[in-house]
Amino acid sequence: MTMKTYRQALRDTLREEMLRDDSVLLMGEEIGVFEGSYKITAGLLAEFGEKRVRDTPIAEEGFTGAAVGAAMLGLRPVVELMTINFSLIAIDQIVNSAAKIYGMFGGQVKVPMVIRTPGGGGQQLGATHSQNIELYYAFVPGLKVVAPSTPADAKALMLAAIRDDDPVLFLENLALYNTQGEVPESNEPAVIGKAAVTREGTDLTLIGYSRMAYVAAKVAEELAISDGLDIEVVDLRSLRPLDRETIINSVKKTNAAVVLEDDWLTYGIGAEIAATISDGAFDYLDAPVRRVAMAEVPMPYAKALETAALPSNADVIHAIYETLDAMGVPRRKVGQGHD
Amino acid sequence: MPWVCLVERLAKAMIEITMPRLSDTMEEGEILKWHKAPGDAVAVGDVLVEIETDKATMEYEAFEAGTFSSIVVNEGEVAVIGQLIALIDDGKGGAPAAAPKVEAPVATAPEVAPAVEAAPVAEAPVRAKGERFFASPIVRRLAEEQGVDLSLVNGTGPGGRIVRADLDSFVKNGPKSLAPSRPTIQPTTFTQVDPKRGSEQLELSKIRRIIAKRLGESYREIPHFFVTAIADLELLQVMRGDLNATNAKSDGPKVSVNDLLVKAVALALREHPMMNVSYQGDDSPTMLVNHRYNIGVAVASKNGLVVPVIEDADQKNVNTISAETKKLVTLASTRGLSVDQMSGGTFTISNLGMFGVEEFTAIINPPEAAILAVGAAIKEPVVVGDKIEIRTRTRLTLSSDHRVIDGALAAQFLQTLTAILENPWRIVA
Numbered sequence: 001m002t003m004k005t006y007r008q009a010l011r012d013t014l015r016e017e018m019l020r021d022d023s024v025l026l027m028g029e030e031i032g033v034f035e036g037s038y039k040i041t042a043g044l045l046a047e048f049g050e051k052r053v054r055d056t057p058i059a060e061e062g063f064t065g066a067a068v069g070a071a072m073l074g075l076r077p078v079v080e081l082m083t084i085n086f087s088l089i090a091i092d093q094i095v096n097s098a099a100k101i102y103g104m105f106g107g108q109v110k111v112p113m114v115i116r117t118p119g120g121g122g123q124q125l126g127a128t129h130s131q132n133i134e135l136y137y138a139f140v141p142g143l144k145v146v147a148p149s150t151p152a153d154a155k156a157l158m159l160a161a162i163r164d165d166d167p168v169l170f171l172e173n174l175a176l177y178n179t180q181g182e183v184p185e186s187n188e189p190a191v192i193g194k195a196a197v198t199r200e201g202t203d204l205t206l207i208g209y210s211r212m213a214y215v216a217a218k219v220a221e222e223l224a225i226s227d228g229l230d231i232e233v234v235d236l237r238s239l240r241p242l243d244r245e246t247i248i249n250s251v252k253k254t255n256a257a258v259v260l261e262d263d264w265l266t267y268g269i270g271a272e273i274a275a276t277i278s279d280g281a282f283d284y285l286d287a288p289v290r291r292v293a294m295a296e297v298p299m300p301y302a303k304a305l306e307t308a309a310l311p312s313n314a315d316v317i318h319a320i321y322e323t324l325d326a327m328g329v330p331r332r333k334v335g336q337g338h339d
Numbered sequence: 340m341p342w343v344c345l346v347e348r349l350a351k352a353m354i355e356i357t358m359p360r361l362s363d364t365m366e367e368g369e370i371l372k373w374h375k376a377p378g379d380a381v382a383v384g385d386v387l388v389e390i391e392t393d394k395a396t397m398e399y400e401a402f403e404a405g406t407f408s409s410i411v412v413n414e415g416e417v418a419v420i421g422q423l424i425a426l427i428d429d430g431k432g433g434a435p436a437a438a439p440k441v442e443a444p445v446a447t448a449p450e451v452a453p454a455v456e457a458a459p460v461a462e463a464p465v466r467a468k469g470e471r472f473f474a475s476p477i478v479r480r481l482a483e484e485q486g487v488d489l490s491l492v493n494g495t496g497p498g499g500r501i502v503r504a505d506l507d508s509f510v511k512n513g514p515k516s517l518a519p520s521r522p523t524i525q526p527t528t529f530t531q532v533d534p535k536r537g538s539e540q541l542e543l544s545k546i547r548r549i550i551a552k553r554l555g556e557s558y559r560e561i562p563h564f565f566v567t568a569i570a571d572l573e574l575l576q577v578m579r580g581d582l583n584a585t586n587a588k589s590d591g592p593k594v595s596v597n598d599l600l601v602k603a604v605a606l607a608l609r610e611h612p613m614m615n616v617s618y619q620g621d622d623s624p625t626m627l628v629n630h631r632y633n634i635g636v637a638v639a640s641k642n643g644l645v646v647p648v649i650e651d652a653d654q655k656n657v658n659t660i661s662a663e664t665k666k667l668v669t670l671a672s673t674r675g676l677s678v679d680q681m682s683g684g685t686f687t688i689s690n691l692g693m694f695g696v697e698e699f700t701a702i703i704n705p706p707e708a709a710i711l712a713v714g715a716a717i718k719e720p721v722v723v724g725d726k727i728e729i730r731t732r733t734r735l736t737l738s739s740d741h742r743v744i745d746g747a748l749a750a751q752f753l754q755t756l757t758a759i760l761e762n763p764w765r766i767v768a
Contacts, residue, residue, distance in 0.1 A: 255475075255477045255503060282476050283476045283477065283479070283480040284476065284477050284480070285475055285476045285477055286475040286476075286477045286478065286502050286503040287475060287496070287502070326496050326497050326500070326502065327475075327496065327502045327503060327504060328495055328496060328502050328503075328504035328505065329504065
């Protein structure tokens with residue numbers, strides 16, 4: 001185990017996979033000479049050369065399409081889209097080419113490519129550069145969408161994504177790049193489509209992915225200390241395929257769930273999770289499933305408004321309290337417990 | 340296995356037989372006799388059990404076929420509506436754990452599972468009868484598994500929802516406060532015999548206890564008011580004489596004054612439909628207006644007070660009413676009235692005239708809103724014009740539920756009724 005940032009874990013994993021398999025190549029804007037807008041590809045141009053680390057024009061549709069073609073012909077391209085916002089320009093290549101070619105042509109050609117791209121607001125980048133639109137891709141059969149929240153998962157899921165024969169959208173998050181965590185030395189890939197129970201508990205299930213899985217873990221620890229609550233945290237890790245079984249089993253145990261997402265509430269990923277719980281654990285619910293999401297507005301630029309629009313730890317705690325109150329679960333102040 | 344809970348439900352092999360609602364006013368029933376024993380085959384329509392309700396003894400038949408599995412409530416015991424009384428195995432799937440879980444504790448092992456003991460008839464429901472309540476899905480599932488009657492559980496969640504904490508607390512604490520079996524007369528409270536009064540204990544019949552409870556509720560709950568009118572029965576007596584003379588020749592029934600009253604009351608109600616109503620409780624924004632005129636006739640049978648109902652009395656001729664009433668009264672004294680024959684009344688007539696009672700007041704028979712107390716037809720001196728004449732008259736006292744009927748309406752109804760009785764051809768028209 002080594003302590004690493006999420007950023008470093010990604011960078012090291014890309015490098016190791018390029019060393020392991022010379023069909024792996026990187027493509028994207030500013031990833032070479034500039035070493036990446038978020039420095040995920042630092043040092044890789046120098047080590048692997050222009051043939052395997054390709055700076056592209058500012059033309060997302062073009063280079064994403066080129067990567068689809070390269071993948072069809074046997075390479076394993078890892079495309080960096082500078083942020084998920086720019087994927088809207090490449091969406092036709094992602095949804096209509098990458099996702100569908102394998103099925104439409106009777107399985108004759110695989111498209112083993114990875115599209116790395118960070119989501120996330122909170123950086124004062126304005127409405128068009130602060131979106132969380134992974135839902136657009138999680139919606140599409142033929143794609144896989146993974147969303148690690150820890151440095152260890154960043155590594156394990158990157159290994160799995162590169163080695164997977166299907167196109168994988170790999171969701172990163174601007175707010176997670178500098179978070180630190182233990183990263184195992186082993187190069188064991190994760191199983192795509194498997195969620196993780198990152199904290200066991202009995203009072204309530206808190207479900208999130210990417211940054212909100214990180215928030216969930218923090219809030220659960222905070223409430224354990226402040227209120228003596230025993231909250232179970234489920235990190236989805238993969239949005240497609242979705243690990244419904246882990247979600248349902250957790251809710252069967254706790255009888256309640258709060259779902260966190262950084263995107264908009266209406267038609268969001270939380271709605272899919274809530275429906276999954278309703279289908280599979282209806283008879284185990286003691287309270288309605290609650291969702292916490294960002295405000296239904298284009299992200300404001302002004303700092304105070306941007307902060308207000310994003311779901312906060314306080315919003316999450318409020319939703320947890322509401323749910324527990326509905327169930328009559330007493331919140332034990334830890335201090336009182338020892339008096 | 341996301342669908343595991345649905346699969347579990349499909350695989351369920353036990354048909355639960357619960358205490359049915361066999362009459363309007365029934366709250367609980369006593370198991371008189373089981374017609375099936377564990378292991379017996381059950382076909383659709385087979386009589387499973389005889390149940391005594393507040394009104395009658397009823398046979399209850401199977402709606403589904405299978406093998407009779409176990410009796411949960413034994414003969415002589417009482418169960419509230421909806422309480423599990425027996426299990427039938429429908430043969431789908433193995434014997435699930437649910438069956439013994441529900442059955443064992445109810446039988447004789449109170450120390451085993453307080454959860455099931457939590458559903459005895461002793462506890463009063465925490466809500467009005469029939470009031471909708473909400474319970475979270477996990478609560479419904481656990482209550483079913485543990486045989487807990489949720490109508491007894493108080494809900495503290497949003498909107499009064501019963502949440503798991505409520506159920507857990509009920510299961511943990513509830514049984515302690517509940518009597519282990521039905522609330523037969525509590526010896527400690529009631530056994531004292533007062534030597535100064537020379538008293539002895541006389542056991543109340545079931546029907547007497549029901550009458551006591553319901554009339555107590557009615558008089559405590561309903562703001563009664565009373566309006567009395569006098570009807571001249573001279574013409575009615577003449578008409579009745581003619582009618583019976585004719586009937587005697589054609590083997591028709593002997594029509595009583597009461598038979599004519601039943602029809603007259605139904606006709607009067609039809610003119611004042613707002614008398615034919617039911618108040619639905621303080622929480623209801625509506626009352627019921629009944630569009631059928633079903634007249635109950637209070638009968639003092641040897642088994643106690645019963646009220647057989649003449650349905651659609653406004654549309655039946657007097658001979659039919661007379662024949663029907665005679666049949667019902669005979670049945671009542673032999674205790675053969677079915678629940679159907681005693682339910683659905685919209686107005687009741689109580690007649691004590693045959694005992695020489697001139698005038699009295701009656702207690703409303705819920706969910707009806709009024710009752711008519713009929714006194715004896717007596718000859719008395721009456722001022723007619725400027726002379727005193729001897730006329731046959733009766734006193735009619737109407738008790739009304741003031742929550743839905745005002746004094747003027749009650750008075751107008753009596754006015755109409757009196758007019759019909761004094762112009763009696765309207766009864767046979």
